[in-house]
Amino acid sequence: MTRFTPQELEAARDRVIPDVVAGGLSVLFCGINPGLMSAATGHHFARPGNRFWPALELSGFTPRLLKPAEQEELLTYGLGITNVVARATARADELSNEEFREGGRLLSERVERLRPRWLAVVGITAYRTAFGEKRAVVGPQERTIGETRIWALPNPSGLNAGWTLPAMAEEFARLREAAGVPDLGAPPGRSPGRVTGDPPR
Structure with missing residues (x-):
């Protein structure tokens, strides 16, 4: 993996990366x-x-552990990635509520154009702020964008100590089943959506 100096990382601030x-x-x-x-x-x-x-x-969304550099492979599984706010920061708390709300508006326009079956917002606080849903909890939401349904997932950041990886993967698996996506990682003897243990190192 490429290592960056603090100066190189700081130079990436406010940069936008392609969806x-x-x-x-x-x-x-x-x-x-x-x-x-x-x-x-x-x-x-x-x-x-x-x-x-x-x-x-x-x-079970992917058959193996993908590296971030392999992100385009997600498209072959019917999956994609975007962001609520496009600009890069060191921490999410550097973003204002106004940026989140504007990000939610632009995200809605993007979803209306792309028409995915599900939008999965990875971070319940970001979802609440962007869409004004202060009482939303992790899981499927009542709100829709056109025909697209919404699922709020836990933030996968390593700083989110409230969710272990197995618990997080269980929630991802609930979404996968709701979306009708086949379990690409189920070995013989494991029921689809059943997640145990940690990923191989």
């Missing part, structure tokens, strides 16, 4: 905003310790 999207996806995952490591590499969820990619594998 991984196509029309008619089964699930469009939506991060909060790119971190500096993602902005420096051009790859979503690139910070070491982020559990997004392991959760995808453990939940």
Whole structure:
């Protein structure tokens, strides 16, 4: 993995990285905003310790653990990635509520254009702020965008100590089943959607 100096990471601040999207996806995952490591590499969820990619594998969305640099492979599984706010910051708390609300408006326009079956917002606080749903909890939401349903997922950041990786993967698996996406990682003897243990190292 490429190592960046603090100066190189800081130079990536406010950078925008391309979405991984196509029309008619089964699930469009939506991060909060790119971190500096993602902005420096051009790859979503690139910070070491982020559990997004392991959760995808453990939940059966992908047949193996993808590296952030392999993000375009998601499209072959009917999956994509975008963000609520496009600009990169070191921490999500550097974003204002106004940026989140504007991000929610732009995200809605994007979803109306791309028409995924599900929008999965990865971070319940970001979802609440962007869409004004202060009491929303993790799981499927009543709100829709056109025909697209919404699922709020836990933030996969390593800083989110309230969710273990197995628990997070269980929630991802609930979404996968609701979206009708086949379990690509189920070995013989494991029921689809049943997640146990930690990913292989």
